[in-house]
Amino acid sequence: MVLPKRPENVHWLTGQFRDAQKERYYRDSIQAQVRFETCLALILAACIFGMFAITDYFLLGLTREYYLLVAMRITVVSLSVILAFIIARWGSYSERPWLHALPLWIIAIGIILIVPLRPESLGSQVTAVAVATMAFYLLIPNLLTVATSASLFLCVGFLVAAVEFAGITPAVTLRIGLLMVMANLVGFSALLRLENLQRKQFALLQEEREQNDHLLTEIARRKSLEAQLRQLAEKDALTGLNNRSHFMQRAGELLQLAAAEKIPFSLFMVDVDHFKKINDTLGHTHGDRVLKQIAETLADSMRPTDIICRFGGEEFVVALPDTAADDAQLLAECLRKNIASLALQDEMGELMLSITVGIAVAQDGETDLEALIKRADDLLYTGKRDGRNRVVLAVDKASNS
Numbered sequence: 001m002v003l004p005k006r007p008e009n010v011h012w013l014t015g016q017f018r019d020a021q022k023e024r025y026y027r028d029s030i031q032a033q034v035r036f037e038t039c040l041a042l043i044l045a046a047c048i049f050g051m052f053a054i055t056d057y058f059l060l061g062l063t064r065e066y067y068l069l070v071a072m073r074i075t076v077v078s079l080s081v082i083l084a085f086i087i088a089r090w091g092s093y094s095e096r097p098w099l100h101a102l103p104l105w106i107i108a109i110g111i112i113l114i115v116p117l118r119p120e121s122l123g124s125q126v127t128a129v130a131v132a133t134m135a136f137y138l139l140i141p142n143l144l145t146v147a148t149s150a151s152l153f154l155c156v157g158f159l160v161a162a163v164e165f166a167g168i169t170p171a172v173t174l175r176i177g178l179l180m181v182m183a184n185l186v187g188f189s190a191l192l193r194l195e196n197l198q199r200k201q202f203a204l205l206q207e208e209r210e211q212n213d214h215l216l217t218e219i220a221r222r223k224s225l226e227a228q229l230r231q232l233a234e235k236d237a238l239t240g241l242n243n244r245s246h247f248m249q250r251a252g253e254l255l256q257l258a259a260a261e262k263i264p265f266s267l268f269m270v271d272v273d274h275f276k277k278i279n280d281t282l283g284h285t286h287g288d289r290v291l292k293q294i295a296e297t298l299a300d301s302m303r304p305t306d307i308i309c310r311f312g313g314e315e316f317v318v319a320l321p322d323t324a325a326d327d328a329q330l331l332a333e334c335l336r337k338n339i340a341s342l343a344l345q346d347e348m349g350e351l352m353l354s355i356t357v358g359i360a361v362a363q364d365g366e367t368d369l370e371a372l373i374k375r376a377d378d379l380l381y382t383g384k385r386d387g388r389n390r391v392v393l394a395v396d397k398a399s400n401s
Helices: 020-029 031-051 053-060 064-090 097-117 119-138 144-166 170-234 244-261 275-282 284-301 325-340 369-385
Strands: 265-272 307-312 315-321 355-361 390-394 397-400
Touching (some): 020 170, 031 053, 053 064, 064 097, 119 170, 144 170, 244 265, 244 307, 244 315, 265 284, 265 369, 284 325, 325 355, 325 390, 369 390
Antiparallel strands (some): 307 315
């Protein structure tokens, strides 16, 4: 959702966002705060309205008008308190604005009804109406349109009741009317300014959040790109195994560590037998698929600590830290059998998938990785000359299939 970023998106007369969806989003964001403040303000207003029953007693005594006023005040106070708790529980500034408006109309009707029951105290009632008008605008949280309509209803209703039941002259009516107009203008201007400021502040905060989200997204995107670039720099594009340069770095570090700590280190070269025939017979696409399956089998057959690399073409190399010659030979034999069991024979016809493995074991203190690879490669080609599909640990040791 794109929220407003400029003041023009706030209506100059209502103080609301011009976009209804944006306005709804704003109201939803302040819903909890409005519920609490409305509940508190209504309970306070109800208490003040009810306390004036004491004044009624001193002015009217135990008369019929006094009992009617008390009944009316009890009704208004009860309804206000009930509505306060209803709003606190189910109020929604965006979905049920009428529920928030209802208390204003109830209080306004209660104030107007005082006039026919206590017309002789019109002067003090004028002050009460002015205070109630300001309270409608600034004390009880509501939309500007709701507060304005309720305030105008209160003022017009009060003037009509004053003319009808208190018999005020046109001059007095005019003075009271001007006072009501001034109270409404002050309250309207104050609430309009407040509504504008709150929404502009909200819009700025949302803009800042959007910028932060965009920044986080950009950071995540860049990290993803860095990871992809790192993978391109470290992984073979076809098989997903380590590429040659990354393997040389990692395996070289492990070989140096093995030499320093005097622990065994083995390495074997793997070559796919008759791979040229696979490409020539079935095509390079099928050959690539074979290489991928061999790479997957390599990854499944080796241990998490072993480093596997596609060395080039159909050649693979595996570094085995903390692995002596016998263990390396067992791993290589297991790998050779796993490769031979791949379900590719039907596709390859008479061609059988197999590998030849040459194993080199680092000597005490040896740190030259290239020399170790060269020895494994020499043993690999010895195995290929001797018939392929075998593991070669030394020239005089061969394990036939």
